[in-house]
Amino acid sequence: MKINVNNSSISLTVGDRRQFPRDxxxxxxxxxxxxxxxxSLINTLLLRKSLARVSSSPGKTIxxxxxxxxxxxxxxxxxxxxxxxxxxxxxxxxSSLTEDFFIKNPSEDALKLVIQLxxxxxxxxxxxxxxxxMMIDRDINFVVVATKTDKLSKTALQNRLDEIxxxxxxxxxxxxxxxxxxxxxxxxxxxxxxNDSL
Ligand code: GTP
Ligand code: MG
Numbered sequence: 001m002k003i004n005v006n007n008s009s010i011s012l013t014v015g016d017r018r019q020f021p022r023d024x025x026x027x028x029x030x031x032x033x034x035x036x037x038x039x040s041l042i043n044t045l046l047l048r049k050s051l052a053r054v055s056s057s058p059g060k061t062i063x064x065x066x067x068x069x070x071x072x073x074x075x076x077x078x079x080x081x082x083x084x085x086x087x088x089x090x091x092x093x094x095s096s097l098t099e100d101f102f103i104k105n106p107s108e109d110a111l112k113l114v115i116q117l118x119x120x121x122x123x124x125x126x127x128x129x130x131x132x133x134m135m136i137d138r139d140i141n142f143v144v145v146a147t148k149t150d151k152l153s154k155t156a157l158q159n160r161l162d163e164i165x166x167x168x169x170x171x172x173x174x175x176x177x178x179x180x181x182x183x184x185x186x187x188x189x190x191x192x193x194x195n196d197s198l
Pocket of ligand 1: 032033034035037038039040041053054078079080081147148149150179180181
């Protein structure tokens with residue numbers, strides 16, 4: 001599918017499950033802990049500086065934000081999880097909204113791919129593993145993207161990727177795509193995966 005990334009805009013901000021869009025347009029969602037780089041990745045995919053709001057303090061995105069990409073697909077920025085300093089109440093509303101997105105979403109069939117971000121330096125957290133297991137259980141198509149690769153040297157990066165694969169993903173058939181919103185490494189590969197999923 002030919003997609004004009006310049007033709008993109010924020011289309012919908014959802015804070016309650018009654019607001020989930022019902023149209024069948026394909027959706028690609030971004031999942032990952034707070035501050036891992038979901039909004040930055042959206043901007044990188046779209047070659048935009050600040051369409052998706054990048055947090056100066058973690059835990060900012062507490063709504064689900066839908067970006068309309070060339071009227072052909074939605075990129076869906078999910079709230080970050082695992083940020084301990086959020087107050088109990090907003091933490092609860094975060095988790096139920098994200099849960100609703102996966103479990104009570106009227107356009108569930110439109111979800112073509114989840115881009116699951118992990119920080120390449122820390123590797124998957126317990127919450128990341130929970131999320132991945134949930135997606136396996138529910139047969140949701142996902143890809144694991146290890147981001148902030150620019151923070152490691154080339155050799156350190158390769159070693160870290162090998163360690164993560166060995167420790168968490170050996171024998172699962174799950175692959176990891178290295179990515180950086182600073183150098184744009186992995187951008188073309190990710191667009192290819194998105195296109196393949198549509
Ligand atoms: P929440 O909205 O809180 O869930 O965070 P988020 O996952 O959307 O993260 P966001 O894109 O706002 O990025 C968080 C911080 O990490 C910002 O300071 C970004 O500039 C930085 N960041 C994101 N991606 C990269 C990357 O690839 N490399 C480097 N060096 N920094 C990054
Ligand atoms: Mg964000």
